[in-house]
Amino acid sequence: MAGSTFGNQFKITTWGESHGKGIGVVVDGCPAGLALCEEDIQKNLDRRKPGQSKYSTPRKEDDAVEILSGVFEGKTTGTPISMIVYNKTQRSSDYGEIADYYRPGHADLTYDTKYGFRDYRGGGRSSGRETIGRVAGGAIAIKILDLLGVQLLTYTRSIGPVKTDDNNFDRSIISQNPLYMPDAEAAQRAGAFLEECMQHGDSSGGMIECIVKNMIPGVGEPVFEKLNANLGKALLSIGAVKSFEIGDGIAVSQALGSENNDQYTLSSEGHKVKLTNHSGGIMGGISDGSDILLRVGIKPTPSIKKEQSTITKDGRSIQIKVKGRHDPVIVPRAVVVVESMTAITLLDMLFASMTSQMDHLIRFFHR
Numbered sequence: 264m265a266g267s268t269f270g271n272q273f274k275i276t277t278w279g280e281s282h283g284k285g286i287g288v289v290v291d292g293c294p295a296g297l298a299l300c301e302e303d304i305q306k307n308l309d310r311r312k313p314g315q316s317k318y319s320t321p322r323k324e325d326d327a328v329e330i331l332s333g334v335f336e337g338k339t340t341g342t343p344i345s346m347i348v349y350n351k352t353q354r355s356s357d358y359g360e361i362a363d364y365y366r367p368g369h370a371d372l373t374y375d376t377k378y379g380f381r382d383y384r385g386g387g388r389s390s391g392r393e394t395i396g397r398v399a400g401g402a403i404a405i406k407i408l409d410l411l412g413v414q415l416l417t418y419t420r421s422i423g424p425v426k427t428d429d430n431n432f433d434r435s436i437i438s439q440n441p442l443y444m445p446d447a448e449a450a451q452r453a454g455a456f457l458e459e460c461m462q463h464g465d466s467s468g469g470m471i472e473c474i475v476k477n478m479i480p481g482v483g484e485p486v487f488e489k490l491n492a493n494l495g496k497a498l499l500s501i502g503a504v505k506s507f508e509i510g511d512g513i514a515v516s517q518a519l520g521s522e523n524n525d526q527y528t529l530s531s532e533g534h535k536v537k538l539t540n541h542s543g544g545i546m547g548g549i550s551d552g553s554d555i556l557l558r559v560g561i562k563p564t565p566s567i568k569k570e571q572s573t574i575t576k577d578g579r580s581i582q583i584k585v586k587g588r589h590d591p592v593i594v595p596r597a598v599v600v601v602e603s604m605t606a607i608t609l610l611d612m613l614f615a616s617m618t619s620q621m622d623h624l625i626r627f628f629h630r
């Protein structure tokens with residue numbers, strides 16, 4: 264199975280299955296000398312771990328991370344950083360039946376078609392638990408970006424029909440409600456909507472938004488390695504993510520040029536600034552120094568208790584109700600995954616951008 268590595272200069276390789284011994288990541292390309300401990304990683308893993316609220320799967324896991332390599336005396340050494348989280352509460356018995364049939368909305372049929380054999384326990388590699396490696400690697404990228412003054416703010420924009428109202432936006436409550444919504448009233452209504460979904464054995468989708476503040480300008484390559492293209496790839500590679508938008512996103516298809524263009528002016532200090540940010544901080548694939556604004560659409564949790572039609576491996580039509588422990592909504596637990604993949608992409612492209620001008624190169628090597 265190829266394709267488990269993302270990035271060029273700052274590179275992550277995730278590994279492991281939902282019900283195997285453990286799950287983890289190897290981060291290659293982290294500079295030496297970064298102060299790093301398990302707590303730096305753990306605080307982000309805790310944002311995605313299951314069993315934290317009635318809206319997340321009752322599978323209770325500590326998801327405690329161990330750093331196996333690449334850190335000595337509290338600092339990164341510049342060598343690969345390997346991290347592991349042991350799976351502790353696997354209940355493979357919940358998944359015995361799905362060896363023989365294909366769950367709608369899951370990768371069961373496509374994996375079988377491609378490989379002819381799959382680890383069916385909890386979806387194996389296609390499980391949401393694969394994102395543990397992304398979050399562990401992302402915690403390092405977030406820490407480095409923070410040292411460079413770049414901050415990411417990620418939250419739930421909507422759940423089902425319930426949207427955050429910008430007039431009620433309060434960033435201080437994002438981490439204080441189980442849905443990671445910045446609008447207390449919307450969070451309450453979304454909670455009621457999810458209760459209803461759960462009563463019907465159903466699930467909901469939603470939207471996650473990420474704002475990158477104080478972004479460094481000039482990051483991104485102009486053709487195939489555009490910053491927006493690589494962000495799109497990073498985010499669309501997360502399970503259950505079905506759409507990606509940057510800036511005004513899909514709405515630009517209905518806008519006029521005069522509405523969509525970000526006009527320029529000079530600030531009182533003489534800096535070149537934009538009057539608006541419809542482009543979401545990226546032009547021609549390169550960051551322009553304004554906030555990067557992106558959004559991803561997450562589908563409803565595919566494992567639902569409601570009866571559905573499917574087929575068995577040997578070609579029989581059957582009715583099923585998916586067993587096991589599943590979130591009625593994936594969105595809140597994916598918030599930190601979106602932030603992590605965004606940070607990994609930004610850092611990777613930032614490293615690549617360090618060679619874009621001769622002057623920078625000469626200054627760097629003191630020539």
Ligand SMILES: Cc1cc2nc3c(=O)[nH]c(=O)nc-3n(C[C@H](O)[C@H](O)[C@H](O)COP(=O)(O)O)c2cc1C
Nearest residue numbers: 369370389390391502503564565566589590596597
């Ligand atoms: C953080 C996270 C948690 C997830 N948890 C579940 C879950 O509890 N139950 C489930 O059916 N799918 C869950 N998924 C989604 C499936 O892994 C995913 O929809 C499935 O593998 C099919 O892939 P696709 O939707 O990308 O096509 C989760 C995804 C993420 C990112």
